[in-house]
Amino acid sequence: MPRTLSPDSPVIRVDAVSFSYGETLVLERINLSIVAGEFVGLVGPNAGGKSTLLKLILGLLEPQAGQIHVLGRPPRTAARAIGYVPQFPSFARDFPICVEEVVTMGRIGRGSRWALGWSSRADRAAARQALAEVEAADLARRPIGQLSGGQLQRVLLARALVAEPQILILDEPTANIDQRAESDIFDLLAELNQRLTILLVSHDIAFISEYVSRVACLNRTLTCHNTSAVSDDTIQHLYGGHIRQVEHQHG
Amino acid sequence: MAEFFTALVTYGFLQSALLAGLLASVGCGVIGTFVVVKRIAFMAGGIAHSVLGGMGAALYFGFDPFVGALLSAIVAALLIGAVRLSWKTQEDTLIGALWAIGMAIGVLFIAKTPGYTSDLMSVLFGNILLVPTHELWWMAGLDVVLIVAVALGYRQFLAVTFDEEFARLRGVPVALFYLLLLCLVAVTVVLLIQVVGLILVIALLTLPAAIAGQYVHSLAAMMVVATGLGALFTTLGLALSFGPDLPAGPTMILLAGGVYLVSAVVSRQLQRRRAWRQATTQS
16 A cells, blocks of 8 residues: 655655666766656666666665665565556567557556456456557557557556556657657657656657656766756766757657 | 277277376476467476486385476476576576486486386386376376466466566566476476476477467467367377387377478468568558
8 A cells, every 4th residue: 555645755766876787887876856746757878877777766676875765665565556668578579468468467466466366357447448548449459569669669558557556667668669659659648647757768858858847867977957957068968078959840 | 090099999008198198288288388488498498307317216216206207397497497586697508507417317326226227218208108097197186286376376477477577566476486387397397208208398398389379379379279289299199109109209299390390381371471461452
């Protein structure tokens, strides 16, 4: 059961967290506080530690220094209140399974962790509803291997939503899809943000600034900006010298 | 073939052999499916071969080799599972080593057991015609264990085979279910060893499920089809080998291998034709 939190206390709190793989320091004294209802974009160069920070928040990794609290609890016990959409699907695309079954798997872990057996009718109904919410209801019977990149992202989003999470964490949800599908997904996320706190990793700082309420820039250390304040200096600090901004407008 | 069916009515040992094949096919369908989709055939091979250690010890110390096989298969499964879960590097080297060490132990025990060297062939390549009745009961019991375990933990096994990371996030005890799955593989290996021997086990465990996977798109359907194919291969292999007095195990395996090759070509052609039809009707 989610412990009651005062409305201002952060749903995700990262305190002075450092993490290194072997001798490579990936994160250095990171502080980050996200309150309910925020839509935070986490940006930074490749190998800047974005995915590592997500894995720490999800409890898949343990920090060597510092502390993380999710909904006031240690990440491991709070993971089930988070919907997670990975950057690369961590499963084989030729696995013999249809979309609805994949989404239904998101319901595991609601209620008792020892609930054995098969998925219930309520679980399958919830899966269909989640698929409808991401506008992918027509894909329910499709084998997972026959989806396009954009369709797969929607299905993974449905799998995250079906557990009725309080927080949604997405790792580069639009890395492998075309731009129109990208704006569709972001419109959907903006809508979900009405009821969910969202933390989203992206390498595309320009694109996400339209949607998010705050940008956190991560390149081993972390700096936060309001979306309006993302300036040339910020980008310079983050990516180094050789970046040019291109002013572009979509018709 | 006709000869086989007349003999089947007369001889009890043939009826036992047929039944042993059918009982084994349940394991090869249900667990073989997990082995194929989880891509743990190499681990299953390691478990199968290290079973020789337990069988050799059983022969030497004079207890039931079936029990010896079962115990050593479970021990090997847990060791291999522990290797996979905690030493991610050099996993294949360690499994390969366990594979050979198990066999070495078995060969030493058998060499020191008077009068058993001739039996080594039937341990390695199986002798379905010599399956005693009490082992049929063992096999039936293990089938029940497999089916009950998979039915009770279906969601968890599916989650762990499909996406370990996501299963972990949903609070599934991944290591536990992974080890449990390997233990079920161990049980299945012991079932199949009765039929085709421990060298050939890996083919009977994977081929029926792999063929099924070429045509169906759900885990449950794959299990059903693979069980049917397993029953077909063991029964037909037994029947074909009976007339010319061939060893039954290798006959079954060649049959399964042949069908797999033909099916791989056919399913590929079907896929191409579907793609072609799709492309031409669209334009």
